[in-house]
Amino acid sequence: MFYFVHTTDLHLSRFRPKGHTYHFLHFIQSILPVVKPEFVVVTGDLTDAKDKKRVTSQQYIDEWDVYQTAIKEKVTVDWYDMRGNHDCFDLPSWQSRVNYYRTHGHSANLVEQGKGVYSWQLNRPTGKYQFVAIDACPKRGPSRPLNFFGYLTSKTMDQLENALISKPYNHTFVVSLGDVLKSYDPVTKSLELELGDLKEHGLYRVVAVDHDLISFVDLQLPLDQIPKKGPVNSQGLVQPMQDDKIIWPHLVQPAPAILVTNPKDARFSIPSKEPLWRIRQSSHIRFLVFSNETVENLQVEILIDGKLHPHPASFVGSTKNPLWAASWDPSLFEDRKAHQLTVRVTTSNASVGTSNTIFRVDTHRIKISGGSGEFIIKSKMSTVLQCITIFTMAAMLLLLLIPKFFAPQYETDVYSKKRINRLLLRIHTIDQTKKKTPYLKIQKSILTWSFRFLQLPQDQPIVWHLTFIYILALLTLPWFRANFIPSGATNAERYGIFYMWGMVFGGEWVPIADTWMFAAEQTTLDVFAFFFLVTWRGTDASDLRCRGAVVGQRYTSDVKTAAAPPVIKEKHRRQLNEMAWFKGLEVIYWLWRSSELVALASFYGGIWPTLVQNINVYWMLFSGYTLAFGKNGVMCKRKKQKNRILVMVEGCMACQQHDSVISLVEEENEKKIPLNDEGNALHYNSSASINATTLTQEEEQQKIGFMVPSTSSGSSSCSSSTPFDGLPHVKSRKRQLKI
Structure with a gap:
């Protein structure tokens, strides 16, 4: 077994006293001595490179000085890093004087020799393991905001291909800048597990390989023990250095961290590349416990599906490998269902750490259910x-x-x-x-x-x-x-x-x-x-409405006066x-x-x-x-x-009828023909004017699935008060027609 630590998005900043630089210093001083990993890998955005107002961007030498000096003073394990987009803001080229990664980055020589890609290997009794780091920064780095996506040149792609297929390894880990998304690719049969930032959320990841089963846990700095804002100098800048040495913050005491390695989480299993059958044949539950307390002061409790595990856990590791184990019978869980394993560790000062693992013993994986995150990862x-x-x-x-x-x-x-x-x-x-x-x-x-x-x-x-x-x-x-x-x-x-x-x-x-x-x-x-x-x-759209079918059309008449003409009021909706x-x-x-x-x-x-x-x-x-x-x-x-004039469409019966009423009213007003008491002085042969266009109207009605009742054919006087599909008689010629 071996394990390592992964972190990303440090964003060391001279202008941000909240998180950023101080989270990085706490990580080095309080976390690494407890976890004691094989190595640490940092995947980009080492510095923030933004001004106080977060508008413009440039590379600041003092941010890089803090990064380089802190690693030299406190880090005792192998450290691998690479650039992110913030590390190449406002960067003309790799050879530029403002490319401070070339002079302050811990793995800058490896990046330069590998033309953007470098790798390292670990040899263990169980096999060989390879780690490949990719620097995807553009050859010319614009200032923000147009410097978010990276890309690989053809030479870099060739280097990456050679690193991936040159020799066979038990597992190959490819590391680069990412975020918090997790996904499984069924085509390549691989996992893409991105990580949240250290700058604000204080996140880091511990990854373990136990008999070729890969497990990981995302942990967080004890933010409740860290001041929200760190100290600044008289100019309001974050400068945690004096006489070229780091002014380290106070130590924090993280809660016990637990990483279960057997059985591994079924959501992140890789059936084609991991020996998942070993879970079914295993005799012990295995997990790592990272704590400042000694083994004697730790109380471990194991639950499976909410029930207390009958076998106690015991420490079987060493100072460099804090491994615990508890006997179990995996055949009890061969029901082709998912089960939950809970490990709870309590220290002498009542600090509690908990780990929940969803597992299966039949080698089947469970969907990650990453939602939109999985789509973002799968789609380029x-x-x-x-x-x-x-x-x-x-x-x-x-x-x-x-x-x-x-x-x-x-x-x-x-x-x-x-x-x-x-x-x-x-x-x-x-x-x-x-x-x-x-x-x-x-x-x-x-x-x-x-x-x-x-x-x-x-x-x-x-x-x-x-x-x-x-x-x-x-x-x-x-x-x-x-x-x-x-x-x-x-x-x-x-x-x-x-x-x-x-x-x-x-x-x-x-x-x-x-x-x-x-x-x-x-x-x-x-x-x-x-x-x-x-x-x-x-x-x-109101101009395109039919004249004879205006929404809200109202016809009113003065019933007291026989000479009162109709007033047609049309309510137009804007x-x-x-x-x-x-x-x-x-x-x-x-x-x-x-x-x-x-x-x-x-x-x-x-x-x-x-x-x-x-x-x-x-x-x-x-x-x-x-x-x-x-x-x-x-x-x-x-x-x-x-005052709008609606469109009159050739072939529309309602438009023709509406226009005929208007024409007859104007005729009556001009000729001043008196109307009888019954209001039947107005005669109109409706079919004579619309016979030529009725066919077209009916065809269109059939297309959209309904029919409008047609007017009766033949010449006849209008005895109804609404002879034209609801249109009224004109009973007066004194008033002007209003539309």
Whole structure:
């Protein structure tokens, strides 16, 4: 058996007295002497490299001095480290004077010799074990925020391949910078177990290999014994050094830590690579106990499925290997079910440590149930960001180009006009139904948005052309030029050109995935969002409603006066984007997205060149102008709702009937024909005007699954008060018609 300690994200900082540097010092002084591991491996982000306000970033020599000096003074075991993205913030190259990892990193020589990959081995009686460390920092490290993803060059990949397949080993551990996600890959049949940070949460991991069974436990510093904020100097900086020596904090007393090695946790088993059959054949429960107390002062209690284990535990290890064991019969648990093993250790001062292990003895593994974390690990995030960006751009190009093929391009384009009329007819047909199902509502929304996009090239040609040109520019041209690496010695090192596909520094291509992250944000939140808003404003859904089926339409008449004409009041409901509060949200959203570009400029060189030489800035100016002064813009005065003229669609019976009523009322007003007492002076042959279009209406009704009652054919006088599907008689000619 052997075990080692893994920790990550130290983030030693001269500006952060809470956690960070002091957690690192407590880890070295109070944890390592108790655990006594074979070695320690630190996977990146050794220093914080951020300023006091966490806006800009640079490498600080004093943070690296604390890191190097603390290891030299207190660490007595092998120490392996590698860089994270914070360790290559604002870094022109490996040979740069500000690459302090090269001079202060404990494994810097190994990283340089292995070109980003190095390995070490352990030989034990049970076999050989290999450990491979990967430095995925980019060749040129921009300042934050565009330095989150790392990548491996082709040479680094070759080095990694050679390290992994050169010789056979019992187990190979690959270590690199990660987070807190855990996942099992059924394709490679391997585990990916990321770890939380030491800087704030005080987390570290102990990994043990017991007869080729790999077990681990994530532990935490005793944060209740550590002050929330450590001491600072007169300048407010964290400087725990005096005369080139560390000023160590007080010792803390961690609770007993327990790591069960047999039976191992079934959630993290690897059936194809571990001898899980040994669990079934084992005779003892085995576990490690790490504590400041002597063995005599420890009280150990074992429970399985909540029941006290009948056999007591005894210490069978040594000062370098704190192993405990208790007899057990694994055949009692061969029921193909999961069981829980609980080990509780109590010290003389009543400090308690507990470990819970879910195990099986039939070699089957249990799902980790990592939720979204498993998806994030299994999906390559850079590929996900690329797909989001490309899909968004492709969708917008299709929405721009399809109307050019299907919408009318000139006055004599009869077929396209018929296509548009048929689309409107289907919208009107849905409007005429009294009870709209969810399916019909969704169908109407799809048809309405289809009409908006089809009308965009003719309705707003400037928007169409500039959006199309801008998307092509994003795909092919550089986005902006900026001072990405301020610490560079020359302009070629400092200034880079940003493409969607990567960055260019002095003619050198850097395929950093952060460009895709920025591109996904810009295309979805800036380009597509404003394209959507402008298209939405192009045509109002209320303008597309059927004239004869207006929601909330009311007909009133003065029954006291026979000469009183009908007053047709149509209640128009405004769209969501016509509301004042929604327009206010549009302004706030535009200001927020514009502030993001200003913030980007504050990171990378200011107004020149980051703002001036940035095509996204000009898109934001255009979109802001369009939202303010374009069609139905925030600053434009709109006609009152009651003065709108609804669209009349050829082939719609309700529109024809509604228009006929209006015509007859105007005729009566002009001719001043008196009405009789019964109100039957108005005669209208409804079928004569709509026979030519009824077939089209019925066809559309059949498509969406309902029929509207048709008017009776033949010429007859209107004896009913509502002869045209609920439309009233006109009983007066004195009042003006109001719509």
